[in-house]
Amino acid sequence: MILDVPSRAGESPTIGGAPATVLVSVREQDLNANFGQGHGVGWIDGVEATITINAVTDLISTGGQQKIVINDEGRIIALGSPERCFTPAQRRATRLRDGTCIIPGCTIPAGMSEIHHVIPHAEGGPTHTHNGVCLCWFHHRMLAASGWAIRMIRGAVQIKAPPWLETGARKWRNVTKSRTRMTDAVERKNVTRHD
Ligand SMILES: [Zn+2]
Structure with missing residues (x-):
């Protein structure tokens, strides 16, 4: 084959x-x-x-x-015909949403990342932006071993740190390094500060 x-x-x-x-x-x-x-x-x-x-x-x-x-x-x-490939449009949208590899601290640009099926295709996970996130080559290969957990809530990416990085009750956190959403977040913070 x-x-x-x-x-x-x-x-x-x-x-x-x-x-x-x-x-x-x-x-x-x-x-x-x-x-x-x-x-x-x-x-x-x-x-x-x-x-x-x-x-x-x-x-x-x-x-x-x-x-x-x-x-x-x-x-x-x-x-066969091509299966479970993210289309170029889906790849562009996912990259724009995530900005970089989604693992905190990783600065590999989304454009150099791979698209990871959050729910594996073999387990019924769709090939859709709501089930795809950007991971760099290294974090993609190391995901299972590293202990980072990823989930999608209504199409938004959330991540939970591995036990070796965060002790106690580990929290799910929203994650993005999208430039526009980071700018929004800074503006919201400034507005709060001025109030
Ligand atoms: Zn990475």
Whole structure:
């Protein structure tokens, strides 16, 4: 099986603003048996070294996929249409809303971030701006291990710090580094101060 994965990683080239695609091949049984389990390997077209199944599933959850299935005789037996890709319009809207990678303290611009499905596509999470947030490459890969929790409330992003960073009752906080919303927040604060 070959997965044609649109890539939006920071360094990947884009052509006319459209995401470049990465061709990933993986044995179907490895992907199905080990989705998210960390066993098996995949191959990126043009790269000699293998990548882990986790890296394959990362690429799929980041960029979506177009599934191409090749049988044992070498014949293409299935050619899917692209699935679960955020559209360029959705990517632009999400970037404008979030401003940067949403992890507090991270300054990687949203334009260099990936769009993360807050509720994973595999668990029924829609490919919609209400379920997508900007995460830089590093925080996207490290999300599960880092302990940051993300949720969307009526389309707005909230984040909860990991236990190692905030002790006691950890709070959900709204998060944005959108320039316009930060300016609004400063103005509100100034108005309060003058009252
Ligand atoms: Zn980040």
